[in-house]
Amino acid sequence: MTDFTETIQKYADVLVQVGLDLQAGQRLFINAPLEARELALAVTRSAYKAGAENVHVNWADPELDKIRLRDGSDEAVKAYPDWVVDGLLQHTDAGHARMNITCADPDFFAEEDPDRLRDMQRARAVKFQPVSERIVTNVANWNIGMSPHPAISAKLFPELSPEEARAKHWETIFKMCRIEGDDPVQDWKDHISNLVKRANYLNEKQFHALHYQSPVTDLTIGLPDGHLWETAQLGMKNGTYPVVNIPTEEVFSLAHRERIDGVVKSTKPLSWNGTIIDNFILQFSEGDVVSAQAERGQSALDTLLSTDDGARSIGEVALVPHSSPISQSNLLFFNTLYDENASNHLALGQAYRFTLAGGTEMSDEDFNEAGGNSSLVHVDFMMGSGDMDIDGITADGEREPIFRNGEWAFKV
Amino acid sequence: MTSIFEQNLKKYADLLVKIGVGIREGDLLQVTATVTDDPNIRKLTHYVVESAYEAGAKYVDVVWNDPMTTKLRVQHAHEDSLDYVPSWMVKRLEELVDSGVARLGIGGNDPAFFADVDRAKVTQVTRATRSAIKHVIPIAINVNKWSGSAVPVQGWADKVFAEVDSPTERRAKLWDAIFAATRVYEDDPVSAWQAHIQDIVRRRSYLTEKQYAALHFSGEGTDLTVGLPQGHLWQGGVLEHGSGDLFTPNIPTEEIFTTPHRERINGTVKASKPLSYQGQIIDNFSFTFRDGRVVDFSAEQGAEVIQDLIDTDDGAKYLGEVALVPYSSPISQSGILFYNTLFDENAASHIALGRAYALALEGGTDMNDEQLIEAGANISQTHVDFMIGSASMNVDGVTIDGSREPLMHDGEWAFEV
Numbered sequence: 021m022t023d024f025t026e027t028i029q030k031y032a033d034v035l036v037q038v039g040l041d042l043q044a045g046q047r048l049f050i051n052a053p054l055e056a057r058e059l060a061l062a063v064t065r066s067a068y069k070a071g072a073e074n075v076h077v078n079w080a081d082p083e084l085d086k087i088r089l090r091d092g093s094d095e096a097v098k099a100y101p102d103w104v105v106d107g108l109l110q111h112t113d114a115g116h117a118r119m120n121i122t123c124a125d126p127d128f129f130a131e132e133d134p135d136r137l138r139d140m141q142r143a144r145a146v147k148f149q150p151v152s153e154r155i156v157t158n159v160a161n162w163n164i165g166m167s168p169h170p171a172i173s174a175k176l177f178p179e180l181s182p183e184e185a186r187a188k189h190w191e192t193i194f195k196m197c198r199i200e201g202d203d204p205v206q207d208w209k210d211h212i213s214n215l216v217k218r219a220n221y222l223n224e225k226q227f228h229a230l231h232y233q234s235p236v237t238d239l240t241i242g243l244p245d246g247h248l249w250e251t252a253q254l255g256m257k258n259g260t261y262p263v264v265n266i267p268t269e270e271v272f273s274l275a276h277r278e279r280i281d282g283v284v285k286s287t288k289p290l291s292w293n294g295t296i297i298d299n300f301i302l303q304f305s306e307g308d309v310v311s312a313q314a315e316r317g318q319s320a321l322d323t324l325l326s327t328d329d330g331a332r333s334i335g336e337v338a339l340v341p342h343s344s345p346i347s348q349s350n351l352l353f354f355n356t357l358y359d360e361n362a363s364n365h366l367a368l369g370q371a372y373r374f375t376l377a378g379g380t381e382m383s384d385e386d387f388n389e390a391g392g393n394s395s396l397v398h399v400d401f402m403m404g405s406g407d408m409d410i411d412g413i414t415a416d417g418e419r420e421p422i423f424r425n426g427e428w429a430f431k432v
Numbered sequence: 433m434t435s436i437f438e439q440n441l442k443k444y445a446d447l448l449v450k451i452g453v454g455i456r457e458g459d460l461l462q463v464t465a466t467v468t469d470d471p472n473i474r475k476l477t478h479y480v481v482e483s484a485y486e487a488g489a490k491y492v493d494v495v496w497n498d499p500m501t502t503k504l505r506v507q508h509a510h511e512d513s514l515d516y517v518p519s520w521m522v523k524r525l526e527e528l529v530d531s532g533v534a535r536l537g538i539g540g541n542d543p544a545f546f547a548d549v550d551r552a553k554v555t556q557v558t559r560a561t562r563s564a565i566k567h568v569i570p571i572a573i574n575v576n577k578w579s580g581s582a583v584p585v586q587g588w589a590d591k592v593f594a595e596v597d598s599p600t601e602r603r604a605k606l607w608d609a610i611f612a613a614t615r616v617y618e619d620d621p622v623s624a625w626q627a628h629i630q631d632i633v634r635r636r637s638y639l640t641e642k643q644y645a646a647l648h649f650s651g652e653g654t655d656l657t658v659g660l661p662q663g664h665l666w667q668g669g670v671l672e673h674g675s676g677d678l679f680t681p682n683i684p685t686e687e688i689f690t691t692p693h694r695e696r697i698n699g700t701v702k703a704s705k706p707l708s709y710q711g712q713i714i715d716n717f718s719f720t721f722r723d724g725r726v727v728d729f730s731a732e733q734g735a736e737v738i739q740d741l742i743d744t745d746d747g748a749k750y751l752g753e754v755a756l757v758p759y760s761s762p763i764s765q766s767g768i769l770f771y772n773t774l775f776d777e778n779a780a781s782h783i784a785l786g787r788a789y790a791l792a793l794e795g796g797t798d799m800n801d802e803q804l805i806e807a808g809a810n811i812s813q814t815h816v817d818f819m820i821g822s823a824s825m826n827v828d829g830v831t832i833d834g835s836r837e838p839l840m841h842d843g844e845w846a847f848e849v
Binding site (some may be wrong): 065069 | 467469477478481482486488489490491492493494496498500501504505507508509510511516518520521523524527582650677
């Protein structure tokens, strides 16, 4: 085997054994575009090695959507056959594992007729509603993996030939996903166990607030009573514990929507709705953004903040050390799976209900009353840096170091 | 600006859609396409989808099949699990077939793809799928329109052009051979095919009307009389859909064929091209028939393979098909052995040992095996074509009163239609 074949197989092993927590005897359904063939086949191989009973790859060809938009009748554009969703539901309801391989050109539909595109996407969204419901309720193990799309490889490495850019993109993915050691599966188990220990530590502490300090940021974020720190490892109703995102570096919780004060400056560009917002400063008072200034993308930032009331407050607080591989790469991947693991970040908008004790059972009002934020949007932005310190502040006002110089400052 | 190759690919796609599966306004089309590393196969599929929408298709569904996932399954999955077929997959086909879907296959056959895995497991998987969809197949092929095609997967190109060094070059040569064989290089391939099919239809009607008692083949090493049963029907080229639409299940197709009378074949016939049978080559071979049955054979290469073949069952010693193909046909002219029946059986006039086609006999599709034998049509588990036509082959039609009319002279049609 060549080095590449060996490494991609290790990556697939991590996705299957850690990412999916695939059980012997389970069936696996993979959604993959044709551009991701080598990864989909590697995952298929890994899944059988892990004892899968059956692996079905549902190949997608995004080009066909484009052809349909351009050459199909209105009826063809709005058509979405039932069996696609039937298939997914059958698999999910039977407790089969599911993997999505993301590998898309962010500008793929840029030149298409927006009305037809909307019709097509709406038809799909309507049919997919029952599938989405099952995903958020954690019925069966799932995971998202990434394969390099030529369009993103070209954006990341514009100076290289397509072949070289692809090779470099793969190399980057392997580095970001910690696939370089002799036993990446074990490395991942250690990594996740470390993240879980940190989450447990923070949960026991139940800090009243976090105080972020760097030369450009001085921000205090209140944490609600009963807040829960989580990792990307989720418990499923079928008894599995998949790590739904790979890579993942974050330990995250929710902010108290009314106790955020001070100033924060972004440290990485934010790609939102096809626009880049860069070098922006947000001033908070009692939980609301009271001033927002961006060097680039001001109007997009204003649009984002005016989505609804909740868009002006914070829903998620995530801790990521500056030394993490994605942070070190200094690349913008145009894909949340990677970009949100680049540094300490906050999300404007909706909080995750499972980051508050009892949150998934609460009414909207009770959730807001407890400090949880609600909004139509949830937009992560990076604000961590190598010179950031974070203190935890207890209910009686004592301070404990959480981060020093961009790194975890407590032992677990 | 598209390259010449892409233009040819597009013309091939147009043929498959307009002539092959015969797409009309409002049709539903399901394309089953093979996933490979060759971007041209994906491009051909895109051209097919475009062409179908241009022809007014209501919706085009593409199922991508990656033979590699089947291979991985056979290699790694537990034996007990190989019978599993997801029910939604069956439902997908049921829904489409019930809505009258036309089906087009875009695939290539790599003869050695499964050579390194357990054949029995491959058969188990294929059989499970077949059995899960067997209730819709009669509708899919007898009621709805369908067509197949062939594209150069690497393993196939490697076999056909073994003497060429570069694997990419082998695929390029096979594309070229396919384009030549399917008349893609004509100025207007769709019109060329319409004319070609018209010619086939006229010739088969002429021959069916004539109701010759026998055909007589003479050429180098060949002096063979093939009796034809009463009510034999000449077939070839197109099938007619319930709606009256014509479609062409095989592109390319050159042959006009019917069923011989299994007991009225006498004389000697010499093959004009090598035969690839179950991965082995039989070359320079002859058969002698008496009252329909093989009584002697010889071969420079593969005599033992012939023995295996005719020992399959009793019917394997009799003929089940006789087909006429002019020597000037594109596949014949290429001189290439494609190791693929779709092409090779259109290379020359040929006959087949084994089972006859019931549709080549009046009322044949309603007959059981005994009735077919009674009517003169052969029954067997096997059906193996081999080429006998050449540039020096003459074929006469022999009427009931024994007079002879020339059908082919020096390998070409000798009657006007």
